[in-house]
Amino acid sequence: MRSVTCSTPTNIAVIKYWGKDNVALNTPLNSSVSVTLNQDQLKTVTSVLASKDFPADRIWLNGAEQNIQNKRIQVVLKEVRRLATSNAVDAHGRAIAKADWDLYKLHIVSINTFPTAAGLASSAAGYACLVAALVELYAAEEEYEGQFSAIARQGSGSACRSLHGGFVRWDKGVKADGTDSLAIQIADDKHWPELEAIICVVNDKEKDTSSTDGMNTSKDTSELLGFRAREVVHKRLAAIEAAYKAKDFETFGKITMMDSNQFHATCLDTYPPIFYLNEISRSIIHLVHKYNHHAGAIQAAYTFDAGPNAVIFVEKKHTKDVLALLSHYFDSTTEPLEVRGPVDTTNLPHVDPTLLASIKAQPTPGALKMLYHTTVHTFV
Amino acid sequence: MRSVTCSTPTNIAVIKYWGKDNVALNTPLNSSVSVTLNQDQLKTVTSVLASKDFPADRIWLNGAEQNIQNKRIQVVLKEVRRLATSNAVDAHGRAIAKADWDLYKLHIVSINTFPTAAGLASSAAGYACLVAALVELYAAEEEYEGQFSAIARQGSGSACRSLHGGFVRWDKGVKADGTDSLAIQIADDKHWPELEAIICVVNDKEKDTSSTDGMNTSKDTSELLGFRAREVVHKRLAAIEAAYKAKDFETFGKITMMDSNQFHATCLDTYPPIFYLNEISRSIIHLVHKYNHHAGAIQAAYTFDAGPNAVIFVEKKHTKDVLALLSHYFDSTTEPLEVRGPVDTTNLPHVDPTLLASIKAQPTPGALKMLYHTTVHTFV
Numbered sequence: 113m114r115s116v117t118c119s120t121p122t123n124i125a126v127i128k129y130w131g132k133d134n135v136a137l138n139t140p141l142n143s144s145v146s147v148t149l150n151q152d153q154l155k156t157v158t159s160v161l162a163s164k165d166f167p168a169d170r171i172w173l174n175g176a177e178q179n180i181q182n183k184r185i186q187v188v189l190k191e192v193r194r195l196a197t198s199n200a201v202d203a204h205g206r207a208i209a210k211a212d213w214d215l216y217k218l219h220i221v222s223i224n225t226f227p228t229a230a231g232l233a234s235s236a237a238g239y240a241c242l243v244a245a246l247v248e249l250y251a252a253e254e255e256y257e258g259q260f261s262a263i264a265r266q267g268s269g270s271a272c273r274s275l276h277g278g279f280v281r282w283d284k285g286v287k288a289d290g291t292d293s294l295a296i297q298i299a300d301d302k303h304w305p306e307l308e309a310i311i312c313v314v315n316d317k318e319k320d321t322s323s324t325d326g327m328n329t330s331k332d333t334s335e336l337l338g339f340r341a342r343e344v345v346h347k348r349l350a351a352i353e354a355a356y357k358a359k360d361f362e363t364f365g366k367i368t369m370m371d372s373n374q375f376h377a378t379c380l381d382t383y384p385p386i387f388y389l390n391e392i393s394r395s396i397i398h399l400v401h402k403y404n405h406h407a408g409a410i411q412a413a414y415t416f417d418a419g420p421n422a423v424i425f426v427e428k429k430h431t432k433d434v435l436a437l438l439s440h441y442f443d444s445t446t447e448p449l450e451v452r453g454p455v456d457t458t459n460l461p462h463v464d465p466t467l468l469a470s471i472k473a474q475p476t477p478g479a480l481k482m483l484y485h486t487t488v489h490t491f492v
Numbered sequence: 493m494r495s496v497t498c499s500t501p502t503n504i505a506v507i508k509y510w511g512k513d514n515v516a517l518n519t520p521l522n523s524s525v526s527v528t529l530n531q532d533q534l535k536t537v538t539s540v541l542a543s544k545d546f547p548a549d550r551i552w553l554n555g556a557e558q559n560i561q562n563k564r565i566q567v568v569l570k571e572v573r574r575l576a577t578s579n580a581v582d583a584h585g586r587a588i589a590k591a592d593w594d595l596y597k598l599h600i601v602s603i604n605t606f607p608t609a610a611g612l613a614s615s616a617a618g619y620a621c622l623v624a625a626l627v628e629l630y631a632a633e634e635e636y637e638g639q640f641s642a643i644a645r646q647g648s649g650s651a652c653r654s655l656h657g658g659f660v661r662w663d664k665g666v667k668a669d670g671t672d673s674l675a676i677q678i679a680d681d682k683h684w685p686e687l688e689a690i691i692c693v694v695n696d697k698e699k700d701t702s703s704t705d706g707m708n709t710s711k712d713t714s715e716l717l718g719f720r721a722r723e724v725v726h727k728r729l730a731a732i733e734a735a736y737k738a739k740d741f742e743t744f745g746k747i748t749m750m751d752s753n754q755f756h757a758t759c760l761d762t763y764p765p766i767f768y769l770n771e772i773s774r775s776i777i778h779l780v781h782k783y784n785h786h787a788g789a790i791q792a793a794y795t796f797d798a799g800p801n802a803v804i805f806v807e808k809k810h811t812k813d814v815l816a817l818l819s820h821y822f823d824s825t826t827e828p829l830e831v832r833g834p835v836d837t838t839n840l841p842h843v844d845p846t847l848l849a850s851i852k853a854q855p856t857p858g859a860l861k862m863l864y865h866t867t868v869h870t871f872v
Contacts, residue, residue, distance in 0.1 A: 320852070333750075335719075335720075335723070335724050335754075336716045336719065336720070336724075336754065336757060336761075339715075339716065339719045339723070340715075340716070343715070343719070344715050344716075366763075369763070369764075370713075370761075370763050373760050373761055373762075373763070373765045374715075374716065374760075374761050376760055377716060377757035377758065377760040377761040378757065380753050380754075380756055380757040380760060381716075381750075381753055381754050381757040382753075383746075383749070383750050383753070384777075384781045385753045385777060387774055390771070391770070391771050394767055397764075397765060401764045472700070
């Protein structure tokens with residue numbers, strides 16, 4: 113037998129992917145870019161055990177067995193197996209010939225360290241990790257650069273972006289077979305060490321409308337989505353990539369917020385409409401705009417995927433200010449909001465009373481379950 | 493002295509107006525269409541008293557004095573005064589010569605029978621009524637057909653639509669001076685007598701973002717709004733006008749809902765984003781879609797203006813079904829939801845349990861303040 117274990121980070125899109133161009137190939141209506149987060153706080157860990165004694169392939173996600181016949185799992189298994197070499201060795205150090213892999217069945221065990229299917233890109237990290245683990249298991253080799261990324265894309269579109277650290281663009285691609293629809297690194301994880309993220313976990317229930325169902329309905333019914341993909345995204349991609357390279361938070365933050373809002377606008381333009389943001393999401397949006405207005409500059413920028421949880425990007429020098437503001441509004445009546453991550457929250461600054469006075473929202477103690485504080489710069 | 497009193501109905505847009513083409517002329521980015529509602533439930537009543545003894549023009553709205561120097565009030569006053577004739581008579585039956593009107597000052601008293609500035613088109617009915625009252629006061633005469641409509645437009649864009657009953661289109665117009673940006677009747681108030689409306693008053697507080705501020709920000713920042721105005725609206729106008737003429741509720745209702753959602757999508761695409769819908773608005777949207785799905789046809793259609801209140805269009809044969817559904821979800825714990833209007837609510841039908849089972853939302857007793865039930869067919 114042979115076993116491998118891999119871990120993979122999650123990524124948060126700042127120019128959103130929504131809608132498939134080719135459903136079978138899982139290619140997108142438009143290119144997208146994302147920030148890959150530090151694995152210390154949020155990651156998927158996947159172990160694969162291969163044995164001739166197993167009667168069949170099986171897969172568990174967070175302890176619950178999933179249907180291995182799932183189309184997207186099958187396409188990933190098939191594509192990586194095709195690229196297997198004879199370079200892998202079993203537990204005794206003996207090489208496993210490529211032809212012999214047919215005799216081995218797999219047990220795949222995957223765990224997320226964060227809420228699944230709540231708009232925190234769990235499927236992105238999950239499929240990226242599945243591909244990484246299978247590649248190592250089979251000692252697979254790419255036929256062209258980026259092929260593993262293209263395979264991850266066929267599992268879950270945004271998964272291709274989790275195979276790189278830093279700032280990553282998933283190119284829509286132009287080829288009919290989808291082989292150039294893959295992720296490339298725009299800036300590495302060391303480029304902007306001051307960039308951090310605060311993740312507000314509003315609700316850890318699974319979302320009502322899955323991303324796959326939602327984006328298919330949006331593509332069929334939202335004229336605004338088609339316009340966005342054709343006419344808006346390419347300009348934003350160019351502008352936000354330049355801003356990231358220049359570490360220009362003002363521009364990066366503004367485009368991030370505008371693109372999150374435009375994505376949710378296309379969900380609302382879907383028929384029937386899709387709502388991922390809830391009242392707490394909207395109060396976070398309000399707080400961030402008031403905070404920036406009070407600062408006279410964009411110092412915090414929210415983005416929401418297909419769920420109510422906010423990711424707030426911030427530079428390190430402002431992290432504690434934003435945490436203090438969030439604590440003011442969301443600490444429960446009995447204890448402070450839990451913050452998981454490297455930041456020291458024992459001495460958060462006071463929130464400026466003039467800022468508080470400008471905010472119409474009332475505190476809603478306990479509306480957030482917890483926060484993650486994480487960074488971009490220590491991608492493993 | 494001379495006094496006149498007029499009343500004017502409100503109108504509910506089903507293809508929305510949002511964004512001004514020319515701010516000074518108050519012309520719109522796109523044409524819009526609306527349904528004018530029966531005045532028995534919702535109307536504005538305006539009295540104008542003209543006297544040589546008044547030292548200055550003054551205006552009261554719902555008992556509170558407003559600033560008469562308001563630009564939009566001034567433009568309406570000036571434009572109608574310009575069209576005055578010498579045909580009006582004073583309280584003693586003596587003609588008032590056009591030249592003598594300069595000696596008279598006005599006291600204008602206006603009352604809405606429904607919540608002001610809560611997305612129920614109060615400014616539309618208000619400015620339409622101001623124009624109608626001034627026209628009568630001054631015995632004003634149009635220089636071209638639709639001129640009074642164009643004057644009302646300069647008060648509040650959608651006001652021009654309240655000068656007709658039935659189904660009304662406000663043409664964007666093509667002339668640089670805005671004189672052809674006015675409302676025309678597409679179908680009169682007798683055309684579709686079965687069409688009724690249920691108005692859900694979610695919240696009678698004034699809205700956070702005024703329509704004027706909101707649409708200016710949207711025009712400046714939302715690319716989706718520009719696309720909608722250029723590329724989407726004209727197709728929907730043609731389709732919904734044909735549907736109204738054919739009394740095709742399925743098509744009328746679907747376009748009405750899609751256009752409401754697209755309007756709110758452009759608000760969300762605005763920077764900073766504008767939210768007019770709240771959790772109760774969204775639960776009404778959810779109920780209507782579930783109701784239609786259960787019926788296997790579109791029998792109810794919601795639309796929301798710049799506020800959280802829903803207007804649900806329905807044909808008479810389904811009015812009680814929809815009222816029963818709303819009562820199930822929103823009756824307070826101590827008493828049934830108040831319904832103002834001609835419908836008899838003493839024997840509402842039972843809601844089908846399979847419909848209730850399909851609805852995820854929990855009842856939120858008391859979340860609605862009240863309902864209006866109203867019709868289209870008895871325009872006075």
